[in-house]
Amino acid sequence: MRNYELLPFNFITISNHEVLINELGDFIITPIGTARSIVDHTISDGDLYKSLVANLFITEEVLPSLLDIYASRLRTKKGFLDDKTSLHIFVLTLRCNQNCTYCQATSQEELSKHCSMSIEDMTASVQMMFQSPSPHLTMEFQGGEPSLEIDLIRHGIETAEEINKVENRKLTYVLCTNCRTLSDELLELCKQHSILISTSLDGPSYIHNKNRGREDSYEKTIAGINKARHVLGNDAISALMTTSELALDYPKEIVDEYVKDGFNGIFLRALNPYGLAAQNDDWKNYNQRFVEFYKTALDYIIELNMQGLFFREEYASIILRKMLTPYTTGFVDLQSPAGTINSVIVYNYDGYVYASDESRMLAEIRDFSFRLGKVTDRYGDVFCGSVARKMGKVWANEVLAGCSSCPIKTYCGADPVRHHSTQGDMYGFRPTSMVCEKNKAIIEHLLSLIVERGCEVLPIFRRWVK
Ligand code: SF4
Structure with missing residues (x-):
């Protein structure tokens, strides 16, 4: 003994x-x-x-x-807690120039009125952002389609830069756009303020156009990506894909599209049950099919890397960073305590502040559970108010039944908003939780790759987390 x-x-x-x-x-x-x-x-x-x-x-x-x-x-x-909220999402409008079949943001017609942020609320939102103690502040412009509100983007950035003459924080700007209408004026603004562009590309034209509800969507997105690269440089633009039901049948084709378009990685992102996407009547089936899609695509990506290409899967890279390095990640969906409020906050077009992007999506179906207050309220009342305190009781998986005894909890995160929306309870019940099922399957798959094929995959995985 x-x-x-x-x-x-x-x-x-x-x-x-x-x-x-x-x-x-x-x-x-x-x-x-x-x-x-x-x-x-x-x-x-x-x-x-x-x-x-x-x-x-x-x-x-x-x-x-x-x-x-x-x-x-x-x-x-747990270093992400030191800085407090660093990602500040500004939902400028619900107006949009596409008709995505799975739109999670409840977008409105391009010519709609009364669904864009006022200049006054933008000013108040930026002022509130600077009350966060974080030395790094990222302003992310979202919609709808935020490029339709160029004056609001300009006003937000100019207000931030004025305040920052005294505050001296590190500011980063990100514009989430479908790239349909990247005007010269907008790209000039991006160049002037080093705005990064995050776009959406769902795969080859037969997937992208179907998902996005317009026949010319793929063509316009690719043209927009090339135009942005020409003006801003290759590194200033990244793309995200959303795995629609249709996409589930084309894992390799989607990866090939990203390689062809000159990206060095892809984020294989599952659909979330908000907005139009919530109408899917068999989420359990979707979830299981997504996991199979993910594994096939990941295996294919590993194969491409073994042939000498550097190309990473971003979700796996986030988890692998937790497994293979001593560092924290800034990814809000896999944090404990949860990323909501602690790392991300949303200033919505309606003048209210929400706990996360998903929280404002719930508000569009009249579920205001995660509305924290108005942009003109006091910072403490919003960030530490009654909603935040209620969430604080259930946002660490170290203390949640099911998670606290889970062997892979350090690689996972807590998600009270998703559990509220899918199970009607922020605490959540892990045995039937789809977010748990998906995370568990992906994390265990990564571990099984390391156990079974460590010599082959670890050199690749180490390159992905550098
Ligand atoms: S895999 Fe499931 S049980 Fe484990 S920590 Fe994640 S959500 Fe909790």
């Missing part, structure tokens, strides 16, 4: 191995039965024992000298 103490860790059985995972996200691949031996204090001397001590799974001292290092590494992993 060996004399040592156990430090917090859990384990999961994958591909006939036990993967031991500690609270820092470090993992060790061991033979079946290792967890039992550790608990029974029958683990034998050798490399595994030394590795367990060195990686803080067990300790030979009651108060290990490495405890301060453990604490410091845990602090680094």
